[in-house]
Amino acid sequence: MESLKESIISQKLPRHIAIIMDGNGRWAKEKGQDRLYGHFHGVESVRTIVEGCAELGIGYLTLYAFSTENWDRPEQEVTGLMELLVETIRKEVDTLNKNNIRLHVIGNMEMLPAYAQNELNEALSLTSKNTGLNLVMALSYSSRWEMVNAVKNIAIDVKNGKVDPQSITQDTLQQYLCTSNFPDPELMIRTSGEYRISNFLLYQLAYAELYFTPVRWPDFSKEHLYEAIIDFQNRERRFGKTSAQIEQEDGDADQLVSR
Template identity: 50%
Template sequence: MSDDELNPLMATNPRHIAIIMDGNGRWAQKRFMPRAFGHQAGVKAVRKIVEYCALQKVEVLTLFAFSSENWRRPEDEVSMLMGLFLATLQTEINKLDRNNIRLRFIGDRSAFSESLQSKMAEGEAQTQGNDALTLVIAANYGGRWDMCQACQQILDKMATGGLPQQAITEELIAQHLSTTDLPEPDLYIRTGGEQRVSNFMLWQLAYTEMYFTPTLWPDFDEQSLEAAIVSFKSRQRRFGHTGEQILNKSVTL
């Protein structure tokens, strides 16, 4: 009998891990280096975590790369981030494809340059048939934006006859979110010591287990992620039910 059968309340391995990669700038400043140095180091951490998730058979890994609020940062830093984003895509897409990893982007792409939008579309097209891991990059993304665009899609479809006039339900909204084809995150991780959601996947995180660590993102490695997963697996996931209901198998999660 497996541990899961002995205690059905305990979480199993997460299917979907979502991460806010915080602390690149502070990591660089601690070393008396420019913030760009920290962002470059952060890319190396991304490679390690993507590889580890693929090895651990995680189905989906979502990384918050650039929020809709990050445009408020100094212009030179935003410009550097856009350049690093494009350069990273140019070097990593083929590697992801060779490792059977599917690349997805969520967020409003319209604010990005044509070259960046083109490279994003190219990466998605090249890797769309892969199934070892889905790597979701949230870029110019915000949870409030996601809900607003879902509602706008619904209204547009109703106005043009694509949807019958009907009550707005949770299911209908979920079908129009940018993550509609993905499982909701089981485990949310934020590095860098901050303990907030920061407008990330607000709808999708409703029953997600949260894990906060002071580790700055460039220092977050395979052992750090394993510690987060161990913490996740020690938790009870009841989704509003009582423990007794689940133990008696009167409900199905």
């Protein structure tokens, strides 16, 4: 694992990593256990990956913890997930503060039970002064909900004369998204072998590098994180430009550094 870590180029780290933590239920089923058993062990992977990102110096880590579609799951599972969420946050606040990690939440928090909202709000307040890794939990979140909500709020501000419709740009829309205070993800990881992004940060992932792994989330380790980052660093990110243009820009940047 250390050799993998040493292969990572610190100057080329993704500023923001987003992860779809998939496979808890299937991992549990393979072990003859119920789905909540998988979610419980998935929390251990969250701790491991948060620690790994903080050690590397990643600026932002967004974890897709619970989607708006997940409310349609069996009531017992949803209740268990909410209780696990509250219990985990309560236990982890001290560790977050010790490691200078700031917690953020994106999503429709109004859909969460009152006790979960209270616990989250307390954790947000207690970690608000931390300046290290920004840990963003996507809870009761879906990208389509986010964009509809953004359009509604823009429409309200247009109606109230706060926004000129002729001046609306991409930057305007971004200011109304849940992620307005965060840079767009550069690397998106999905575990458990599914090749889709499942209504997750649809707008923000426009130029992200996508990395899919068959590893179930409870088995996802720092080693797997390092592999994903190394894969990211070996890709050429062109943003619509040609390879020649990117090479020229890199060459110009190197010359500026050497002066």
